[in-house]
Amino acid sequence: MTESNQVNYNNDKIFDLKDFVILVKKHWMIILSMVIISSLFLLYLAIKAKPVYQSSASLMIDRPTRMSSLDQFFGMMGMDREFYPNQIHLLRSHPVARRVVQRIGVDKFLAKERELKWYEKLIPGQAAQDYSQKSADELFAMAVANVRDTLSVSQVKGSGVFNIAFDDYDPFLATLKANALAESYIEEVIESGINAKQRTGESIAKQLPELEKKVTASEQALQAFQKQHKIFLPEGGDELAVQELGQKSARINELKRDKLSLESVYRRIKSVASQPDKLARISALLKKPEVINQKGNFAKAQSLVSELGLIYGSKHPKMKRAVETKRLAQIEYYSILQTTADSIIADYDSIVQEIIYEERGFSSIKGEITSNNELAFEYDALKRDYDYNKQIYSAFLKQSKETDAVKTASVQTINAKVTNKAILPTSPYKPNKKIMLLIGLMVGLLLGLGLAFLLEHFDNTFKSSEEVENKLDVPVIGMIPNISEKDSDVSPALQFIEAPKSAFAESIRTLRTGVLLSLPDHEHKSILVTSTVPSEGKTTIAMNLAHSLSHLGDTILVEADLRRPMVKKNMGSKNQTGLSSLITGESTFANSIVVDIRSKKLHILSSGLIPPNPLELLSSEKFEALLDQLKEKYKFVIIDCAPVMAVSDALVLSQKVDGVLFVIKHESTPSQLVESAVTRLKRISAKVIGVTLNRLKTNKVRYGRYYKYEGNYYGHYGYNSSSKDTSQRSA
Template identity: 30%
Template sequence: MSTPFPSALNSSAEQSGNKPNAEEVIDLRQYIKVINKYKWRIVLLAFTVAALAAVVALNITPQYRATATLLIEADQAKAVSFEEIYGLDSNRKEYYLTQFEILKSRNIAQAVVQKLNLKNHQDFLSEPSFVDDIKALKDSIPFIPKKEVVQLSADEQAAFELQELVNAFSERLTISPVRKTQLVNITYESSDPKMAALVANTVGEVYIEQNMNAKMGLTQKAAGWLTTRLSDLRVRLDASEGKLQAYRERENLVDVEGVLGLVSQELEQTSGQLVVTRNEMNKLQSIVRVIDEYGRDDIDRLESITEITSHPVIQNVKQTLIAVEQKVSELGQEYGPKHPMMIAANAELATVKQNLTEQVKRLVTGVEKELNSSKRNVTALEAELVRIRAQYQQLTAKEFEYRKLSREVDTNRKIYDTFFSRSKETEVTSDFNAAVARFTDRAFTPNIPAKPNKPLIVMLAFVAAIGLGIVMAFLVEALNDTFKSAMDIENKLSMRMLGLLPLVSLAKNSLFDVHHFYQEQGRSFAESVRTLRTSFVLTQLDKQAQVLAVTSSVPGEGKSTVATNLAFALGQLDKTILVDADMRKPSIGKRFGIEPYHPGLSNFIAGTATLEECIYHDETSGISVMPCGFLPPNPLELLASARFNQVLEQLKANFDRVLFDTAPLQAVSDSLVIARQVDTVIYVVKSDDTRIGVVKACLGRLVASNARIGGVVLNQVDTKKMDKHDYYHGYYSEYSYGDVQEASSKEITSSNVKPLKSA
């Protein structure tokens, strides 16, 4: 019973409900296996790259680094403090960042380049390179378009070269501030250790010198500017003082503030008097309105007015009236009305009443007069207040103008005094400037190059090459969709693995000996073939396997070699015939040295030769060989004819084992015709060569033609590349069959297989 093709297996598994696992488990052993497979290539690549890196590192010019350390002064020593002129605040963080950038500037770099004349130093002399040679060759070819070159004058060319030199110099210079300090490191890299130290120190010196020169120039410029401004300010001050004095004389001003104070006090007093007088007038007007309402003759009602009643004169008269009325009342109790004392008392009472009436009238008249007087006083005070207010406003306007002119004079005087003071300070300190920085450590000549670190380069190249080799190994392994082990056959094809045959090393331009199976150097190979035979026999114990066909996917997989050696192994147990059924490119006859004109299978099918005439007996192996015979123009029709079935029956009647070497499946369909008529098919796959997709397609064609597939043989396996866990159980590189093993194998096979009819 043949093993079904994977598609059939998958469909049957789905129908039965057995689903494959959705998740794939990462097997680290597979990765280790890949690395182990390519380990020597990876190591060779690593050592090769490391050797090349060592050669390159040895040819690299060593570079030396020298470092000088500067201290950027925050509080610089000054003869007199006048930082405002410079506009710098050295306590700010931006100040230090600015100084660091100045150290990196092209101005400093250009000054150092020119001072040390680095144009002719070896670090900046460009040597001809391969790229320059390519450019020169390109320019020499006439038909290649040339880039238009801009012609520069001598000065422009010199400036361009200087800028290029400054760029190269800046690439070698490193300015690195020390964090949280006022220190900055100046590092220069050169192939000359003395030059490295000299440049690092010169950069600091040029920076200090340029800063001092800049300050000196700024001081001198500030002094000139102050002198010019001072004369202008003197003129402005004199003009403002003249305006103030002229205003005083024009307005006759002596003490503006004193006069304004007196007028202000007078205005305040007059306003108070006006308020009091108005209150009195209002009060008198109220009394007059009441008098007019009561009537001037109604003395009794007038007496009821509070202002009149409370008057002292009225109160005295009333007291007198009360006393007289009491006296009249007392006398009236003692005397009669005509008594002289009563008459005198009544006359006195009449006189007092008459006096009260006159006093009330007089008081009313006095109130009116007093009201008129209050009105005149109010009018006079209002006029005075208007006059005082006008005077106050005039004085205020004069004071405003006076203060304005005074402020202008004071401002001009302060500005003049400030500029005069700064001018004198600048004049005194113009020849003194403290350095913006100082060296804490000067650069010294280094003894050991900073780069290249040759051991590190070689080590990194070695490690990188190993990593690259591993990646390439995984990439090659991922892209290689061929069969490399028995596990690949079983997992990727779901087919029975019958055995594997090792790759036989041959000398250059030599051919594989057809009888290598019987030679001493072929004992390992012969053992693999016998293992294949044993595996095939044991798997076909309960099946009819007298006639078998050997085929492959494409030419060159070694199917003819497998068929020949399997025939040798089966010939040791049974009567076997090897038939060359590849009528396209036959090779069996040539392998055994049979003459090309010897009749074979095609002659036997056509009936132009008998069985005995078509058979060649190999003396070494003892098997019978039927070559292809003449090459027919229509091999497919010949194999599909009824005559081929008769030939097959005759071969089965005369031999225990009939082995057909057929054409590759992908090339022609001859093998499919034969596969349908034989008992089983052995499929040969070349290790690490045949594509998986090709094998699946060919096996699918066999399954579609109802052929019985006995198993797969993995041929030409390079056992040196295989991991020990990949060795198929039937291959042992250190052992081979001896006589006892051979007899034992025959004994086992004879006891399990029924003897077939022999010729």
């Protein structure tokens, strides 16, 4: 097999939806059977299974309203997020389960002895139990295990409400367990809290004297340091100095920003000195409100002089008054410009002086802080040690007082209460018959599909022409549909001649065309028809092919299967002479050959009497001479031969003919045997012109749609797939 064919074959093996539909149609009985069996079995289990009841109670648990002094001091508030998960573990804990059993009683957990029914014995875990040989501790442990195994706890999202549910065969016991667990949890929380505080109090009582000594020692060390250095550092003194230092720094930065904003204007004013006309060009001065106002007055005076100049002369009284007004307005405008410029210069000088003053104050404060750093650090270390020891001592002392209060009164730090008590269930919780039936359907479907895939996987027969061509590297030149005996009164070997308008006959014509195109250079064609094993339909193919070729010229059908001859039987001939007697010389050519009454151009040379040595006869020179004589006389020589894997006759005859037509029965012959047979022929250089896929099950493979279309097509033009209809219409 070539590499390209191997690649194409692998691509064809990719499973797609069409293949899946074909698989389901092919094995639908198996799939349906598995679905029915699985559904009925699970439905039987659901009906016969012992009903289970579920009862549930609701418990609300609030977080602790207060924490102990030590918990607050050591920062245990971070454990709050784990509070509710811890409560779930506590509800499922062994101590709470023991309280439930003690509250209900062990005897309630012991099932009543009774004889099991026959169908209950089929269900796993339904065997009757004998409690008489068990001790009280064992029975108590079994009851505790029952509580823990049948319990389910769930928290309502976003709240402190917990649902406590129990499953049991006894609905009354399930209700008792749900209510008992809620009460037992509350008792366990209270008792464990009291015991923990008592143990904490005992530990604290042992540590208090040592802590008191540490507080006294650290206080004495702090007082000795103050007396030695004769200093008094008030609490927060350094913080105030640092705060003042920060304020000074912020003020200096603010003044520097103001200085920077005025600096460019200051330098321009200094550069023009007392020149009013140049001051009027500084944009920062022109933005001042007073300058803008006076500049407007000056502009009005200028505008008035311009207007009067168009009407009056320079010596006119109105003109003189207007010119004088303009002069005064100009003097006032320049005066305001100069005043504004002087004001900016003064502001700038003031900012510079204030920056110098603030920087001196900043340096002074910084020096004071630096000079006291060493003493301050040592003092702070002693102060921190004293404060820490004092806080620990105070926390332990407060916790000791709280523990003493617990001894006289039960203080519940966790607030838990039952919000909904469990009630007696009226209907079983499971088994759910609908769900089990649905599961049965799904399981049956999966098992059926799995079995179908398994059967398909181990099916090593040929199911399509692509498989044949890819595995054998031989073209498929014919696909012959299966003939059902119910739909046909004609023998399959005579289908072509008796039902010429059937789909079977048309497939024979297609095969004839393939044979002719495979041997285009031979005027007289000799074709050997063989198969892998018996019962693949090679004789049927040979006879129908011979009938079809007889329409194109003189044809002879040679029955060379001298071991199990079927041509004479299918033709209904009683002639005892044939190929064997003709080779041995016991009969003549004219006595051995029979003309078919249905087609005058078809002659038949049957096998004759079965000889004891068929292979020797077929290998003899007389047979070869006879075959040469037949090739000269007839245009087509069709030879029906024994299967390749049965005997060696086909291997011998394949060397004497122009081509070999290989017949494979669809979905019947294992592919390994077929490959071995074709390999034998190729090994001796036999010319295999093609393969015919016989008895094609068109209702099971991908060719079904093609043949259905073909049948409709030929039926429209007078052809029918059923030979019975054809024969009736002919009659």
